[in-house]
Amino acid sequence: MSPDESGATAQSGPLQKGDAAPEFSLPATPDQWVKLSELQGPVVLIFYPADWSPVCGDELSMFQAALGLFAKHGAQLVGISVDSSWCHLAYKADRKLGFPLLADFHPKGAVAKSYGVFRDDDDTTERAIFVLDAQHNVAWSYVSPVGISPGVDGALRALEALS
Amino acid sequence: MSDEETELSPAVGPDDHVSGNADAPITLVEYGDYQCPYCGMAHPIVKELQRELGDSLRLVFRNMPLANVHPHAEAAAEAAEAVAEQGHFWEMHDLLYENQTNLGDVALARYAAQAGADEGAFTAALDGGAPRTKVQSDLESALRSGANGTPTFFINGERYDGSWQLEPFLENLRSLLAD
Numbered sequence: 001m002s003p004d005e006s007g008a009t010a011q012s013g014p015l016q017k018g019d020a021a022p023e024f025s026l027p028a029t030p031d032q033w034v035k036l037s038e039l040q041g042p043v044v045l046i047f048y049p050a051d052w053s054p055v056c057g058d059e060l061s062m063f064q065a066a067l068g069l070f071a072k073h074g075a076q077l078v079g080i081s082v083d084s085s086w087c088h089l090a091y092k093a094d095r096k097l098g099f100p101l102l103a104d105f106h107p108k109g110a111v112a113k114s115y116g117v118f119r120d121d122d123d124t125t126e127r128a129i130f131v132l133d134a135q136h137n138v139a140w141s142y143v144s145p146v147g148i149s150p151g152v153d154g155a156l157r158a159l160e161a162l163s
Numbered sequence: 164m165s166d167e168e169t170e171l172s173p174a175v176g177p178d179d180h181v182s183g184n185a186d187a188p189i190t191l192v193e194y195g196d197y198q199c200p201y202c203g204m205a206h207p208i209v210k211e212l213q214r215e216l217g218d219s220l221r222l223v224f225r226n227m228p229l230a231n232v233h234p235h236a237e238a239a240a241e242a243a244e245a246v247a248e249q250g251h252f253w254e255m256h257d258l259l260y261e262n263q264t265n266l267g268d269v270a271l272a273r274y275a276a277q278a279g280a281d282e283g284a285f286t287a288a289l290d291g292g293a294p295r296t297k298v299q300s301d302l303e304s305a306l307r308s309g310a311n312g313t314p315t316f317f318i319n320g321e322r323y324d325g326s327w328q329l330e331p332f333l334e335n336l337r338s339l340l341a342d
Contacts, residue, residue, distance in 0.1 A: 058312030096231040151309035
């Protein structure tokens with residue numbers, strides 16, 4: 001399935017608490033796709049501007065360090081950027097990340113647009129986090145200044161509030 | 164996260180490694196990773212802050228090893244905690260930051276001895292598991308407090324997102340004294 005079939009439409013601002021999370025299907029590797037509706041339980045979507053950038057590295061490493069805390073809530077972490085799946089493959093191996101990085105690469109940023117976090121001025125995405133409940137409605141969302149890694153505390157608190 | 168959310172949790176307490184005046188008006192908490200090059204760069208800067216601010220600054224160090232990118236970071240942090248049980252934490256802390264590129268197990272045991280620790284007690288402490296528990300508890304506190312990279316600093320309980328280069332950092336801390 002290509003991202004075109006997700007029927008995603010552009011949002012004017014980041015999705016907020018209570019909004020239904022738009023469906024997507026994106027490649028995690030050149031031959032494996034992840035579909036939101038196939039993920040069980042709560043999901044934490046981490047939109048970040050680019051693989052290899054120093055701030056993104058810090059941000060994803062913090063989520064990796066917190067993987068056990070998120071697992072306690074049965075939550076699945078998913079990173080998303082506009083990099084290609086080949087780029088993600090190299091980056092994920094280098095940083096030893098234990099959660100998928102999805103390629104919102106073609107058409108570029110279509111999923112980010114449907115969540116309202118695409119950046120037209122530089123063709124990347126906002127540094128944004130969406131916590132989805134088990135029914136995949138937005139329980140919490142946060143957009144961080146692009147230059148500042150947000151940390152994992154907000155997402156953790158949002159998950160704790162769900163249970 | 165917004166200011167009111169990125170607060171240090173738990174607050175500085177008896178389990179923390181503290182250097183400086185217990186009644187200082189400024190408490191600086193560093194969440195650090197001994198294998199992280201940025202933390203290594205920050206180390207002499209923090210020393211300089213201590214020299215410049217003297218009794219006005221209380222420094223606290225907590226562990227935040229990012230094992231995915233720094234394979235020796237957890238073992239180094241645990242070694243520092245094992246040495247701390249013998250009262251030589253800060254000596255070990257300095258040795259680790261000054262020898263970041265050589266943090267293998269043999270080197271860690273050598274630094275422990277240099278820091279003044281008894282070798283048998285050091286090994287026994289590591290085997291006992293308390294250092295590992297302390298390191299993981301520090302890491303969880305970092306994650307829950309909104310630490311967002313290595314190093315992350317908290318000034319009087321609030322995350323500091325400004326520059327930790329010496330001049331801006333010192334200026335920021337001095338401005339708190341002027342209030």
